[in-house]
Amino acid sequence: MERRCAGAQTLMLRFVIRRLLSTIPMVLVVVSLTWGLIRLAPGSFYTGEKALPPAIEKNLRAKYGLDKPWYVQYAKMISNTARLDFGSSLKYEGQSVNTILMRAFPVSAMVGLLAYALSLLVGITSGLFAAVRHNSKWDYSSMTLSMLGISVPTFVLGPILVLFFSLSLYWFPPARWDGIATRSAVLPVLTLSVIYMAYIARLTRSGMLEVLRSDYIRTARAKGLSETAIVLKHAFRGGIIPVVSLTGPALAGLITGTVVVERIFVLPGLGTYFLNANLNRDEPLILGIVAFISITILVCNLLVDVAYAFIDPRIRY
Amino acid sequence: MRRLVRNRVAVFGMVVVSIIALAAIIGPALIFRATGYTYDYIPADPDLVKSFAPSWMHPMGTDNEGRDMLARVLLGGRISLMVGIISTIVSLVIGTAWGATAGYAGGKLDELMMRIVDILFAIPYMMVVIVLLALFGRHTAMGQLVLLFIALGAVSWLTMARIVRGQVISLKNQEFILAARATGVPKWKIILRHLVPNTLGPVIVYATLEVPAVMLLEAFLSFLGLGVQAPLASWGSLASEGIQNIAVFPWQLIFPGVTMALTLFSLNFIGDGLRDALDPQMKKS
Amino acid sequence: MNLLSVRNLRTYFDTDGGVVKAVDDVSFDIEPGKTLGIVGESGSGKSVTNLSIMRLIPSPPGRIVSGEVLFGGKDLLKLPTDEIRKVRGKRIGMIFQDPMSSLNPFMRISRQLMEVTELHMGHSSKQAREHAVNMLQLVGIPDAGARIDSYPHEFSGGMRQRVMIAMALSCRPELLIADEPTTALDVTIQAQILELIKKIKSEIRTSVILITHDLGVVAGMADAIIVMYAGKVFERASAGDLFERPANPYTKGLLMSVPDPLRESKARGELYQIPGLPPDPANLPPGCPFAPRCDKAADICRREFPPMVQVAPGHESLCHFAKEVYAEAAHLHS
Numbered sequence: 001m002e003r004r005c006a007g008a009q010t011l012m013l014r015f016v017i018r019r020l021l022s023t024i025p026m027v028l029v030v031v032s033l034t035w036g037l038i039r040l041a042p043g044s045f046y047t048g049e050k051a052l053p054p055a056i057e058k059n060l061r062a063k064y065g066l067d068k069p070w071y072v073q074y075a076k077m078i079s080n081t082a083r084l085d086f087g088s089s090l091k092y093e094g095q096s097v098n099t100i101l102m103r104a105f106p107v108s109a110m111v112g113l114l115a116y117a118l119s120l121l122v123g124i125t126s127g128l129f130a131a132v133r134h135n136s137k138w139d140y141s142s143m144t145l146s147m148l149g150i151s152v153p154t155f156v157l158g159p160i161l162v163l164f165f166s167l168s169l170y171w172f173p174p175a176r177w178d179g180i181a182t183r184s185a186v187l188p189v190l191t192l193s194v195i196y197m198a199y200i201a202r203l204t205r206s207g208m209l210e211v212l213r214s215d216y217i218r219t220a221r222a223k224g225l226s227e228t229a230i231v232l233k234h235a236f237r238g239g240i241i242p243v244v245s246l247t248g249p250a251l252a253g254l255i256t257g258t259v260v261v262e263r264i265f266v267l268p269g270l271g272t273y274f275l276n277a278n279l280n281r282d283e284p285l286i287l288g289i290v291a292f293i294s295i296t297i298l299v300c301n302l303l304v305d306v307a308y309a310f311i312d313p314r315i316r317y
Numbered sequence: 318m319r320r321l322v323r324n325r326v327a328v329f330g331m332v333v334v335s336i337i338a339l340a341a342i343i344g345p346a347l348i349f350r351a352t353g354y355t356y357d358y359i360p361a362d363p364d365l366v367k368s369f370a371p372s373w374m375h376p377m378g379t380d381n382e383g384r385d386m387l388a389r390v391l392l393g394g395r396i397s398l399m400v401g402i403i404s405t406i407v408s409l410v411i412g413t414a415w416g417a418t419a420g421y422a423g424g425k426l427d428e429l430m431m432r433i434v435d436i437l438f439a440i441p442y443m444m445v446v447i448v449l450l451a452l453f454g455r456h457t458a459m460g461q462l463v464l465l466f467i468a469l470g471a472v473s474w475l476t477m478a479r480i481v482r483g484q485v486i487s488l489k490n491q492e493f494i495l496a497a498r499a500t501g502v503p504k505w506k507i508i509l510r511h512l513v514p515n516t517l518g519p520v521i522v523y524a525t526l527e528v529p530a531v532m533l534l535e536a537f538l539s540f541l542g543l544g545v546q547a548p549l550a551s552w553g554s555l556a557s558e559g560i561q562n563i564a565v566f567p568w569q570l571i572f573p574g575v576t577m578a579l580t581l582f583s584l585n586f587i588g589d590g591l592r593d594a595l596d597p598q599m600k601k602s
Numbered sequence: 603m604n605l606l607s608v609r610n611l612r613t614y615f616d617t618d619g620g621v622v623k624a625v626d627d628v629s630f631d632i633e634p635g636k637t638l639g640i641v642g643e644s645g646s647g648k649s650v651t652n653l654s655i656m657r658l659i660p661s662p663p664g665r666i667v668s669g670e671v672l673f674g675g676k677d678l679l680k681l682p683t684d685e686i687r688k689v690r691g692k693r694i695g696m697i698f699q700d701p702m703s704s705l706n707p708f709m710r711i712s713r714q715l716m717e718v719t720e721l722h723m724g725h726s727s728k729q730a731r732e733h734a735v736n737m738l739q740l741v742g743i744p745d746a747g748a749r750i751d752s753y754p755h756e757f758s759g760g761m762r763q764r765v766m767i768a769m770a771l772s773c774r775p776e777l778l779i780a781d782e783p784t785t786a787l788d789v790t791i792q793a794q795i796l797e798l799i800k801k802i803k804s805e806i807r808t809s810v811i812l813i814t815h816d817l818g819v820v821a822g823m824a825d826a827i828i829v830m831y832a833g834k835v836f837e838r839a840s841a842g843d844l845f846e847r848p849a850n851p852y853t854k855g856l857l858m859s860v861p862d863p864l865r866e867s868k869a870r871g872e873l874y875q876i877p878g879l880p881p882d883p884a885n886l887p888p889g890c891p892f893a894p895r896c897d898k899a900a901d902i903c904r905r906e907f908p909p910m911v912q913v914a915p916g917h918e919s920l921c922h923f924a925k926e927v928y929a930e931a932a933h934l935h936s
Contacts, residue, residue: 026439033440034448041452135662147589151581153533155540155556156574159563167564213660215703221658222698223718223769224690233717237708256443256537263541264560274444275541278451290444297441313753314707 011316012309016302023298024082030294031081031287035074038283064090077287086288091280097288100273105292108269110180111261112254115189119196124243126197127204131239132231134209142201149198154257158191158264175266188265192257196250200243208239237311244311247304251297327590330583337580341394348388371568378568380558389550390573396551397577400465401532405524407470412477413520419478420485431482434475442472443534450543461546465538469531477527480519526588529581536577552577604631604672605809606655606777611669613647613654616662620884624650624664626833632777632826637803637810639824639841641817641856645880647833648813652779654679656690674776692722695770695808699782701762705754711765712750718772737768740805741798760791767798771806778803779811784819796823817860821845826916829853832881832891835910839917849911849919849928851896852876890922898923 061067065076080086086097126146130139165187166174178184211217212235220234259271266272270289277285309315371378377386419430446468453464536553538544545551552573559570613625625647632638642648653659655671655678671678674693678686690696698704706714715734719725725733731750738746741764754762763783770778780799784792800823803810812823820827820841827844829837829852837850848854855876878895887893893903902922911924921927 026436029436030440030445033445037445037448037452147582147585148578151529151585152578153536153553153556153574153581155537155553155560156570156578159556159560159570160574163563163567215698215700216706218658219696219698219704219766219769220706222656222690222696224687224692224721225717226687229717234706234709252441252443255441256534259447260537260540274447275451278448281452286448290441290448293441293444298439301439312708314755 008316012306016306019298019302019305023295023302026298027291027294028078028081031291032074032078034287034290035077035283038281038286039070041281081287081291084291086291087284089277089282089285091277091282091285097284100285101270101288101292104268104270104273107177107180107267108258108262108271111185111188111192111267111269112258114180114185115192115257116196116250116254118189119193119200120243122193123197123200124204124240127201128208128231128236130201130205131208131212132227139205143205146198146201149194150202152194154191154195154260155264157194158187158261161187161191162264175264177265177267184265188261188267191264192254192261195253195257199246199250203242203246204239207242208235211235211239214238241308241311244304244307248301251300255293255297327587327594330586330590333579333583334587337394337576337583338398341391341398344391345388345395348385348391370566377572378566380569381562381566386569386572389555390552390576393550393552393555393573394576394580396462396545396549397532397535397553398580400462400469400535400545400551401528403466404469404531404535405473405527407466408472408474408477408527409520409524411470412474413481415474416478416481416483417485420482421489423486423489427482431479434478438475446472446538447541447543450538461544462549465535465544469534472534473527473531477520477523480523484519522588522592525591526585529584529588532577532581532584603634605634605674606632607670607672608651608655609670609672611651611654611671612667613650613659613664614667615664617884622883623833623886624883625654628669628830628833628835630828630835630838632809632811634776634809635803635807636825637812637823639820639827640811640813640830641815641820641827642830643815643880645832645883646830647883648815648830649781651830652696652781652811652813655779656694656696657686658696688722691718691770691775692773693775694777694779695773695775696779697763697766697770697781697783700786701759701766702754702786704766705762707754710751710753711757715750715765715769715772718769722773733772734768737772738765740771740802741765741768743768759787760794763787763791763795764798767795767802771802771808774806775808777809777811779813781813782815783812785814785816792819799823817856829856832886833883834891834920836892836921837917837919839914843914843917847914847917847928847931849913849917849924849931850921851898851923851927852892853919854927854931855895890920898927 058067065073084098088094088096089100092100126142130142133139162174165171171183172187173184176184208231212231217230217235220230225234255271258269259275261267262269262271263275270293273285274289276282277289369375369379369383371386375385375387377390379386380389415430415434419427449468450461450464453460535544535551536556539551539553540557542554542557545554547554555573556570556577559566559573563570607629608631609629611625611628612623615622615624628647628651630638630640640648640651650659650664654666655673657666657678659666666679669679673689678689681689705711712731712734715737716725716727716730719730719733720727735746735750738750743749743761743764749757754765757765767783778799783799784795787795796819799810799812802808810823812820814820824841826838826840828835829844829850831852837844837848837853839849844853845857848857855874858874859876876895881887881891881894887904889902889904889906890896890899890908893899896903900922906922908920908922908924910918910920912918913924913928917928918924919928
C-alpha cells in the first residue's frame with residue numbers, strides 16, 4: 001500500500017512541476033500580447049494636449065529607449081520580464097514597479113480572499129440546506145435570494161450598502177482604507193462576496209441534489225445510515241466538486257470585481273493602479289501588473305487542479 | 318416547450334424582459350413625442366441645469382445636466398441589451414463553428430484546436446480587454462461600441478466551443494449521422510444540417526445565460542469609464558455618473574441600477590427555466 | 603413461520619404522464635433459510651417491490667399506497683424512520699445491480715465496510731476493521747488485509763460485487779435482497795457470484811430474495827419463484843414446479859425464451875421471443891395486462907381481470923385458463 005501511495009505522489013509532483021514550467025511561456029505570451037497592444041495603440045505616454053517640440057521629443061525617446069528598433073525593445077522587455085524586473089513607473093516618478101506591486105497587492109489580495117472565504121462559508125451552508133430541504137420554503141427563498149445576488153451588479157450593490165450603512169447608520173466609513181482588520185474593510189469585502197455567495201449556493205445545491213440521486217447514496221441508505229451522516233459523509237465530497245470547478249473562473253471574475261470595488265470604495269489596490277496605469281499609458285506598470293496577475297491566476301488554477309486530485313481519488317495525473 | 322411555460326417564474330421573467338425591451342426600443346421615440354426630451358437634451362434655461370428629484374415631469378428625475386433620467390435609462394437599456402445580444406451572437410457563431418469543426422474532425426485537428434482553446438483559456442481576459450479598451454477607440458463613441466462587441470464576444474466563445482464540441486462528439490457516432498455519411502452527404506452539410514440543430518439545446522441555454530453575464534461585463538467596463546462613452550449611455554455608465562452624487566441625488570444611481578438588476582434577474586430566470594425544461598432528468602410531481 | 607410476509611403491496615409513482623402503478627397488489631412470503639426468486643422483464647415492478655420493503659422509494663414521485671410488510675412480527679411500512687434505519691443493513695441487507703455506481707467512489711472500501719458494523723454493532727474502529735477484513739476473506743477477495751484500503755475503482759467488476767456482498771452481510775442479517783446482482787457482470791463472473799451467494803447463504807443461514815430477469819439465474823438458486831408482470835404477481839410456485847409445469851402463458855413464454863441449444867438444433871435454430879413489448883405502466887389495458895401478447899388470449903381475457911387460480915398446493919397462477927395451461931404442461935412431460 002505504501003508503494004502505491006509513493007508512486008502516486010511522484011506522479012503528482014511531476015505534474016506540478018510540469019505545470020509550473022509551462023507557466024513561464026504562458027506568462028510571456030500574455031505579456032507580449034499586452035506589449036503589442038500598447039505599442040500598436042495610437043499616441044504614446046507622453047502626449048498631452050499640445051504637441052511637444054521635436055527636440056524634446058527626441059530626447060524623451062532616447063531616454064526611454066524608444067528610438068531603438070522594435071524587436072530590440074521587445075527582446076529587452078522579454079528578458080527583463082523573465083528576470084521579474086519591470087523597471088520604474090513612468091507616472092509615479094522614481095517608484096519601481098515592484099515596490100508598487102508589493103504595496104498594492106496585499107490590499108487587493110486580502111479583500112479578495114476574505115470575500116471568497118466568506119462566500120464559501122455562507123454559500124456552501126445555504127446550498128446544503130437548500131438541497132436537503134428540497135422544494136421547501138427555505139429552498140425557494142434562498143434560491144430567489146441567490147438569483148438576486150447574481151443579478152444586482154456590484155456597482156449597484158456597493159453604493160446601496162454605502163447609502164444604508166455608511167451614510168444613514170454611520171457604521172462604516174464610505175470610502176476609506178485603514179487596513180484589512182478594520183471597519184473600513186467590511187463593506188468592500190461584503191460587496192465583493194455577494195455575487196460569489198449566490199453562485200456557490202446554487203452550485204452547491206445542484207451538485208448535492210445530483211449526488212443525492214445517485215446509486216451509492218441509495219446503498220448508504222440501505223445500510224441504515226442517518227440522513228445527516230449521508231449528506232455530510234457520503235454526498236458532500238461529490239457534491240462539492242462543481243464549487244471547486246468554479247474557483248478557476250471565479251478568480252478571473254474576482255479581478256474585475258476587485259477593480260470595481262476598489263473604485264467604489266477608493267481602495268489603494270492593484271485594480272486602481274492597473275486602471276490608472278492604462279489611462280496614463282504607464283507601460284512598465286501595466287506590464288508588471290499583467291505579468292503578476294497572470295502568474296497568480298496560473299498558480300491558483302494549478303492549486304485547484306491539485307485539490308481535485310485530493311477530493312476525487314479516481315483522478316490520477 | 319410545455320415545461321417552460323409551466324415554470325411560472327420563467328414566464329414572469331419573459332414578460333418583464335419583453336416589457337423592458339419594448340420600452341427600450343420605442344420608449345425614447347414616445348417620450349420625445351410627448352415631452353420633447355431626449356437623452357441628451359440639455360435645457361436652455363440655466364436654472365434647469367441641475368438634478369431634480371423624481372416628479373410628474375421627470376418620473377426618474379434628472380441628472381446633473383438637467384437631462385431627463387427616464388430617457389437616459391431607456392437609452393441605456395437599448396445599448397446594454399444590444400451589447401449583450403450582439404456580443405453573445407458573436408461568441409455563438411465563432412464558438413459553434415470552432416467547436417463543431419473540432420468535434421467532427423477529431424484527431425489531430427481537434428487536438429490542435431482544443432489546445433489553442435486551452436491556452437486562450439489561461440489568459441486573464443478581462444485584463445487584456447481593459448488594456449484594449451483603454452488604449453484604443455476612446456475617440457469615438459461608435460468606435461468604442463464596435464470594440465466592445467468584439468472584445469466581449471471574444472471573451473465567451475471559448476466555453477461555447479467546448480460545449481458544442483462535447484455535444485458533437487457524443488452525436489457523431491449516432492446512427493442518423495452514420496446514415497448520412499453512408500449516403501455520401503458532404504461533410505460541411507452534415508455539420509450544418511444535422512449536427513448543429515441537435516446541439517441546439519445546451520447552446521441555447523448557455524446563450525440565454527450568457528447575455529446577462531455579458532451585459533454585466535459591459536456594465537462593469539462602462540462603470541470604469543472604458544465602455545460606452547458620452548453622450549451615449551449604458552446602464553453601467555449611468556451608474557458611474559450616478560455614484561458621484563449618491564449622497565445627495567441617489568435616484569441617479571438607483572433607477573438605472575434597479576432597472577438593470579430587474580432585467581438581469583428576469584433573463585437569468587428565463588435561462589434557468591430553459592435549462593430545467595430541457596433537462597431530461599427532471600421529473601416534477 | 604414466515605420470515606417476511608408481503609401483503610397487498612401497492613407502490614405508485616406520480617409522473618408527468620400519469621400515475622404509474624409500479625407495484626399493484628403484490629403478496630408473497632419467505633420462510634427462514636429459503637431463497638425466493640422474483641423473475642420478470644424490465645418494468646415488471648420487481649425492483650420497486652424490493653425497494654418498497656426497505657422503504658427506499660424516492661418520495662416524490664413515488665409513494666407506497668397500501669399494504670403490509672411483516673418482518674419479525676412488525677409491519678415495516680408503519681415503523682417510524684429511526685426504527686426502520688435499525689432494520690436496514692442490520693437485519694435486512696441489500697445488494698444492487700451495478701456495483702460500480704453503488705459504491706461510493708470517493709470513499710475507501712474499508713470505511714464503507716466499517717461504518718456498517720460501527721453503526722449497528724457498536725464496534726470500535728479496530729473491531730470494525732478486523733471484522734471487515736474477515737468479511738472480505740469470506741467473500742473471496744485475495745490479500746484482503748492489504749486491499750481493504752483501496753477505492754472502488756481499483757477493483758474489477760466481480761470484485762466490487764463481492765465487496766457489496768460483504769458489506770450487506772456484515773451484520774449477519776436475516777434476509778439478503780439481491781437486486782439483479784449479476785446482470786452487469788460477465789457470464790463467467792456471474793456463475794462465481796451466484797456460487798458465492800449460495801455458499802454464504804448456507805454459512806450464515808440467511809434467507810435470500812433473488813431478483814432477476816434471467817430464468818437461468820434462478821434455476822440453480824431458488825427454492826420458490828414468483829413471476830411478475832406489469833406490477834402484478836402472475837405465477838407463484840416452488841422452483842421445481844414452475845420449471846416443469848408452468849401454469850401461466852407468460853411463464854411458458856419466458857421458459858421458451860431461454861436459449862436451449864438442444865431444442866434449437868431440433869427446431870432448426872430459431873430463437874423464440876414473446877411477441878410484442880411490455881405494456882406502458884401508466885396506461886394499462888383493462889383485463890389481463892398480458893392479453894395483447896398472449897397466444898391463448900380470448901375475449902374474456904381482454905375484458906376481465908384474471909383471477910388467481912390455485913392449480914396445485916403451493917402453486918398459483920393469475921390466468922383465466924390457468925388450469926388448462928397447467929394440464930398442457932403436464933401432458934408435455936409425460
